[in-house]
Amino acid sequence: MIEPRLKVATCSLAGCFGCHMSLLDLDERLFDLAERVELDRSPLTDIKELGECDIGLIEGGVCNAENVHVLMEFRARCKVLIAIGACALNGGIPAMRNQFALKDCLEESYLRGVGLVNPQIPNDPEIPLLLAQVHPVHEVVKIDYFLPGCPPSADTIWTFVSQLLSGQPVALSYTQIHYD
Amino acid sequence: MSAEQCFTLDGRRVPFQDGQTLMAAALDAGVYIPHLCFNPEFAPHGSCRVCLVQVNGRVQAACTTPAAAGLTVQSEIEELREMRRGILQMLFVEGNHVCPACEKSGACQLQAVAYYVGMQTPHYKHFYPRRPVDASHPEAVIDFNRCILCELCVRASRDVDGKNVFAVQGRGIQARLVVNTPSGQLGATPFSIHDKAAQVCPTGTILTKHRGYETPIGQRLYDRKPISVVGDVAQLPESRGGRRHD
Numbered sequence A: 001m002i003e004p005r006l007k008v009a010t011c012s013l014a015g016c017f018g019c020h021m022s023l024l025d026l027d028e029r030l031f032d033l034a035e036r037v038e039l040d041r042s043p044l045t046d047i048k049e050l051g052e053c054d055i056g057l058i059e060g061g062v063c064n065a066e067n068v069h070v071l072m073e074f075r076a077r078c079k080v081l082i083a084i085g086a087c088a089l090n091g092g093i094p095a096m097r098n099q100f101a102l103k104d105c106l107e108e109s110y111l112r113g114v115g116l117v118n119p120q121i122p123n124d125p126e127i128p129l130l131l132a133q134v135h136p137v138h139e140v141v142k143i144d145y146f147l148p149g150c151p152p153s154a155d156t157i158w159t160f161v162s163q164l165l166s167g168q169p170v171a172l173s174y175t176q177i178h179y180d
Numbered sequence B: 001m002s003a004e005q006c007f008t009l010d011g012r013r014v015p016f017q018d019g020q021t022l023m024a025a026a027l028d029a030g031v032y033i034p035h036l037c038f039n040p041e042f043a044p045h046g047s048c049r050v051c052l053v054q055v056n057g058r059v060q061a062a063c064t065t066p067a068a069a070g071l072t073v074q075s076e077i078e079e080l081r082e083m084r085r086g087i088l089q090m091l092f093v094e095g096n097h098v099c100p101a102c103e104k105s106g107a108c109q110l111q112a113v114a115y116y117v118g119m120q121t122p123h124y125k126h127f128y129p130r131r132p133v134d135a136s137h138p139e140a141v142i143d144f145n146r147c148i149l150c151e152l153c154v155r156a157s158r159d160v161d162g163k164n165v166f167a168v169q170g171r172g173i174q175a176r177l178v179v180n181t182p183s184g185q186l187g188a189t190p191f192s193i194h195d196k197a198a199q200v201c202p203t204g205t206i207l208t209k210h211r212g213y214e215t216p217i218g219q220r221l222y223d224r225k226p227i228s229v230v231g232d233v234a235q236l237p238e239s240r241g242g243r244r245h246d
């Protein structure tokens, strides 16, 4: 009998997709993974609506209203929610803007930036509103597992995912945990 | 002379000399107790609390507790590991530690101790304090975002360099490291990169200018082996990935 595959959804909030690239670095191990999981909503699929999932992987922190919405939806639909990468864990590089007022950041980029023609701050209603500060995901929803790294290496992700899928306690080796 | 005086540390007999602290005796015996504000070259400060141990069941800082014969000391127990993790997490959220953008990453004692105590996440709500970066000195830069107020630079500058360049101002959550000049700028002080104060910071706060990211990832001080094996960055010669300029 074929065991039903676990449903996994992933998303990149205020991140750089580096953690997703690291996931793709699993290379041929992706075949093993594909036998055990089925991707739901993810930048790697074209599924728009998040279904009921077993595992949700969150890359990136929370920098705008859409991020908050997606994160809360992931929490509501995923049994286990995993924060992956420095940005999800502590805001990371995007949170360096927390040193400045949002207004100053926008003006620096869109009004005073080099080589701008017709400088203006974008305000199309389709663009999600920025939050005053960038936040790590655990400040918005409960997170079940944290995987540090910028990004965590494919080996780290593999160890973590294998242990999780086989129901073992997660135990990473010394070289698999780093904050950069 | 009677038999050596000893206490037990996690079941192991550790000898000590009169006047030694638990930390100093453990260090001599080659047993690692995690620490940040302690540096064997300076008088203990007892402020970071990372070296908490149980002494006959009572939690005390190993760096300030005098060794005594017959004490039962425990260090590597889950209860203490959890406390230490909590302390590290508070240190991380209290400052701005963006390790991927820090030149000290990989050879940072704060980061290495966090790895040692198994910190997976900073856990608490981040303060994101707004703190300055001082690049006024030709040889060094100070990024106050990473300071943990261990006062090692304060002690080194005052007690070894005789320059008194650094001080801690304010109390409680307002406490912050300042440079002892009217302008508050490091460039206006006699600070030199060859000072002891330039070599003791356990974080990436005080950095040498014009060099950075020199060691590839994977070969940095704490990339392969934990701090309990490698030792403190400030105690190692530069040739071994440490910070000494001698």
Ligand code: SF4
Binding pocket: B096, B097, B098, B099, B102, B103, B104, B105, B106, B108, B109, B110, B111, B146, B203, B204, B205
């Ligand atoms: S000082 Fe250490 S812990 Fe802080 S950002 Fe730099 S490497 Fe990370």
Ligand code: SF4
Binding pocket: B146, B147, B148, B149, B150, B151, B152, B153, B154, B177, B200, B201, B202, B203, B205, B206
């Ligand atoms: S600058 Fe470094 S040595 Fe000085 S108090 Fe801060 S963390 Fe400690």
